[in-house]
Amino acid sequence: MPTIFHRYNALLKKYPFRSNMITTSILFGFGDITAQSLFKHKKTVIITDEKTGETHEEIETSDYNFARTCRAMIYGMMFFAPISVLWHGKTLPKLKNPFINILQRRKMEQNEHSYKKLHFYDSVFRMSVDQLIFPALVWIPLYNTVMVLLAQHEDPFGVIYNKLENNWFNVLKANWTVWPGFQLVNLYFVPVHLRIVTANIWATGWNCFLRFVHNTAGHGKGSGHKIEELVDIEDDDQEITMIYD
Template identity: 60%
Template sequence: MVTTGVLFATGDILAQAMFPHVDHLDNDNPEEHKDTSLWTTFHYPRTLRAMIYGSFFFAPISVMWQTRKLPLIKNPFIHRYRQIWPHSKIHFYDSTWRLSIDQLFMPSLVWIPLYNTVMTVLALHDNPLHLAKEKLENNWWRVLKASWTVWPAFQFANLMWTPVHLRIVAANLWSVGWNCFLSFVHNTKGHGKGSGKKLEELVDIETDDEEQTMVYS
């Protein structure tokens, strides 16, 4: 829980440090992009929310799933070959089956709904459950596709070669870069919706009203 919370907070700190945004930016005035006096200050409650989510929500479920449940799942289609195939081959087919279950069901049914619900509640939005439901209706499929562009290859390597007790740490380290990448794509002028770039269109999960424009030093 401590490790996951720290790494979630690290991802948010890096995102805020690398991509500071400007409130009420006039898109018709490009000079405002260079005016550092308009940059917002560091938003500590946002980092605290990330830490709380990582420590008290993501970590316990991840531990239960990654270390207690997922390793016990076996590929049912190779049952008759388990006594004759080498361990490395069996491990490959089991890991592939575990990857399929992990990527098909956990993001869609657990992680995306959980993140939307917890973060809207922690942010003390008015009627947070309604807002979470609205976000899921608008963004669930887009977020899921974004997840599939980054996580399957990593998770396959994680399942194949990382010891069970270190898989969550490895995933959390990977997610630091993933969170920063999403922050860049969603919140940098010229990226995301309308950019004409397929990858950016794919991973942009914000509505037009929620878009923020970022600036660089």
């Protein structure tokens, strides 16, 4: 009797775009709700006493932002999932390591042990191409553009330019702390049709970790922990970075 997983697995193979669009939207929404609920956004505000004119700092904790979750779900469904299917599902698996010539490749394909080595070499090459091109040139600019436009900021293109100018490289460095290793495992062990779902599940934990680092006392910038300082990429008015794989 087919299980829910078997049915879902079959849907991913038969309808890769529709299935991944729905799944990605749900997982992006769940990831944002989880992050907002567990690690509430904290912002330092200056309070002025009207009578004395004295000022002091207070920490404000934001309420749950439903609109932000909707923006994350729209981005996941309409932009991230279709591009991921085209790139991770249809283009990346066709790339082969160019440093292995045709004769050597054919010879390695005939032996089970050598074939595993060949698959590993191809996976390393695919991961390298993916991480050198897509986060920097596609995911980071696309995410900032879409989320700013959906949030209906005044002068949206000015906001997008400022975000990319101030945070592009910091976000890229943060991405490289965690995604290359995961993607190598994903490309080597996970079947092609399940890779996007696997990345989305991983991204939920990544998203929560980013919020934990930014909004938990003793962590993030100034904590003395190199990785935490590196991945603390959120500004007070900036939405959390969802996923750059």
